[in-house]
Amino acid sequence: MKSILPILSVVAAIIALWYAGAVWxxxxxxxxxxxxxxxxxxxxxxxxxxMHQERxxxxxxxxxxxxxxxSTVNKRISSKRSLVFHGWVTLHATLWGFAxxxxxxxxxxxxxxxxxxxxxxxxxxxxxxxxxxxxxxxPMIIVVTNLIGIEDRLVPKAMISxxxxxxxxxxxxVKGLRSPDAMQLDLMKTYNASGAQGFFKLRLPASLxxxxxxxxxxxxxxxxxxxxxxxxxxxxxxxxxxxxxxxxFGPPIRIWSALMAASILxxxxxxxxxxxxxxxxxxxxMAR
Amino acid sequence: MNxxxxxxxxxxxxxxxxxxxxRSRWRDTGWARVAAxxxxxxxxxxxxESLVRGLQINPIILPPPSAIAARFSQAGDILWLDxxxxxxxxxxxxxxxxxxxxxxxxxxxxxxxxxxxGLLPIGNFVAALxxxxxxxxxxxxxxxxxxxxxxxxxxxxxxxxxVNTVQGLKEADPMQRDLMRTYxxxYWKTLLKLRLPAAMxxxxxxxxxxxxxxxxxxxxxxYFGSPIYGMGFRIQxxxxxxxxxxxxxxxxxxxxxxxxxxxxxxxxxxxxxxWHPSQRG
Numbered sequence: 001m002k003s004i005l006p007i008l009s010v011v012a013a014i015i016a017l018w019y020a021g022a023v024w025x026x027x028x029x030x031x032x033x034x035x036x037x038x039x040x041x042x043x044x045x046x047x048x049x050x051m052h053q054e055r056x057x058x059x060x061x062x063x064x065x066x067x068x069x070x071s072t073v074n075k076r077i078s079s080k081r082s083l084v085f086h087g088w089v090t091l092h093a094t095l096w097g098f099a100x101x102x103x104x105x106x107x108x109x110x111x112x113x114x115x116x117x118x119x120x121x122x123x124x125x126x127x128x129x130x131x132x133x134x135x136x137x138x139p140m141i142i143v144v145t146n147l148i149g150i151e152d153r154l155v156p157k158a159m160i161s162x163x164x165x166x167x168x169x170x171x172x173x174v175k176g177l178r179s180p181d182a183m184q185l186d187l188m189k190t191y192n193a194s195g196a197q198g199f200f201k202l203r204l205p206a207s208l209x210x211x212x213x214x215x216x217x218x219x220x221x222x223x224x225x226x227x228x229x230x231x232x233x234x235x236x237x238x239x240x241x242x243x244x245x246x247x248x249f250g251p252p253i254r255i256w257s258a259l260m261a262a263s264i265l266x267x268x269x270x271x272x273x274x275x276x277x278x279x280x281x282x283x284x285x286m287a288r
Numbered sequence: 289m290n291x292x293x294x295x296x297x298x299x300x301x302x303x304x305x306x307x308x309x310x311r312s313r314w315r316d317t318g319w320a321r322v323a324a325x326x327x328x329x330x331x332x333x334x335x336x337e338s339l340v341r342g343l344q345i346n347p348i349i350l351p352p353p354s355a356i357a358a359r360f361s362q363a364g365d366i367l368w369l370d371x372x373x374x375x376x377x378x379x380x381x382x383x384x385x386x387x388x389x390x391x392x393x394x395x396x397x398x399x400x401x402x403x404x405x406g407l408l409p410i411g412n413f414v415a416a417l418x419x420x421x422x423x424x425x426x427x428x429x430x431x432x433x434x435x436x437x438x439x440x441x442x443x444x445x446x447x448x449x450x451v452n453t454v455q456g457l458k459e460a461d462p463m464q465r466d467l468m469r470t471y472x473x474x475y476w477k478t479l480l481k482l483r484l485p486a487a488m489x490x491x492x493x494x495x496x497x498x499x500x501x502x503x504x505x506x507x508x509x510x511y512f513g514s515p516i517y518g519m520g521f522r523i524q525x526x527x528x529x530x531x532x533x534x535x536x537x538x539x540x541x542x543x544x545x546x547x548x549x550x551x552x553x554x555x556x557x558x559x560x561x562x563w564h565p566s567q568r569g
Contacts, residue, residue: 006406014410057429117310120321121328131546133503135420136519136539139527147349147530220416227418228504231511240421247424247512259421266417 026050097161105169161225172214176207212277295338377434378506382441394453445498456490
């Protein structure tokens with residue numbers, strides 16, 4: 001609780017900086033207009049003008065919030081102009097990608113912990129796979145899935161986000177499954193526990209705190225993956241597409257509102273996973 | 289058909305080899321740790337090649353590795369030009385600026401507990417946001433050249449490095465700080481001789497995460513406008529022309545650049561934090 005005040009003041013400082021930046025970056029347009037009209041605006045007039053330009057270089061926060069409000073609350077949800085609609089498209093692909101990535105990550109983690117040959121041959125490649133910039137592959141995945149005849153853009157997007165989110169989950173799960181110490185493993189042996197029992201009653205529960213922590217990173221990465229999957233080669237729906245369209249055709253403010261929406265979505269997703277983590281660990285008696 | 293049988297046989301043989309390696313008495317030696325992943329990777333390539341040939345997959349959908357390798361050696365100068373534009377000018381310069389800025393800010397933040405409490409949660413939060421989305425905005429501001437790519441990279445790498453550095457600077461425990469006090473060491477001496485070295489494992493964590501982010505940022509930013517060279521530009525335009533062997537060659541460059549970048553930082557980490565338990569293994 002004692003960090004509320006510092007956080008609020010840092011947020012206030014960021015907003016103040018944003019306003020200052022908006023005045024500074026938008027003023028050149030104001031001055032240009034004034035020069036054309038042959039007038040000399042005062043400082044107050046310049047500042048007032050930078051607050052509500054239609055094609056601002058850096059839109060001030062209230063403009064972004066107004067646009068966000070306008071494109072979520074004031075539009076029908078099914079409308080192509082509604083950010084709720086685009087956010088839903090992105091969320092849908094993110095959740096599929098996350099599910100896929102989590103399944104792959106957990107499956108690999110279990111086999112890496114149980115089979116030494118997997119640990120020796122696959123683990124190094126899992127690490128190398130993350131040094132490959134996935135965005136390099138994104139346009140190709142989209143083109144190829146199109147060629148194979150998969151019309152739905154959900155598939156390539158989900159694949160890209162799965163690629164980004166499987167690794168943190170894999171690493172966290174491996175760490176968690178290995179966290180029981182020799183004493184606990186020996187205890188299971190003295191209970192005459194089978195391999196499956198050892199897994200379900202000791203290793204799996206012990207891995208959950210690690211798993212949840214890495215799932216929070218994973219779901220944020222999945223969202224990044226989906227948005228990256230929407231950026232190249234003409235997607236029409238989704239927050240990433242909204243950013244692209246705003247860049248090429250629409251007023252720049254749309255990029256900002258889409259970015260803001262994406263940030264809210266990211267915070268919500270991480271928050272939900274955090275909530276599940278807290279409830280689950282509390283019921284398991286592992287809450288810290 | 290023959291290719292398919294060959295591929296499957298090769299796979300079975302390699303699998304048996306790795307299984308044998310994992311159970312042999314050399315399994316904890318250094319060369320076994322290198323050989324096993326190499327065998328695995330090589331098998332993937334052979335399997336890929338023989339599947340593409342055996343099933344006669346259209347090279348537009350999936351070109352065989354041999355075609356990619358041929359293209360890689362043919363188009364060397366184009367690939368080099370793209371590499372310099374994106375990886376060196378865009379990613380590397382942005383990475384250096386971003387890392388230095390994050391480092392500086394972290395040291396300033398570290399002096400005030402108030403700032404720490406405020407900036408750490410926000411930095412953690414921002415690090416989870418899809419920051420790549422600002423790429424179109426920065427490309428608008430700084431133009432199509434490599435400067436805009438570097439700007440995107442600066443923003444993307446800043447937060448992970450800053451958060452990790454601030455956290456690392458807290459690492460030195462009170463006993464060690466007291467010892468520095470008894471040596472009559474001032475703030476700067478303590479910082480240089482105790483707290484920065486103690487922070488290094490954390491700093492390198494951030495630096496390692498940021499290597500991948502830097503390449504991602506530089507490539508994505510090129511989708512929003514670039515001169516007619518650069519890795520992101522090339523991938524997108526060649527994918528549009530369906531010359532997939534070139535796309536794959538470019539991906540190979542990206543993978544290589546990413547791995548070398550990450551490997552270099554890991555090597556530096558090993559040199560700088562030789563004293564840390566995780567490095568003494």
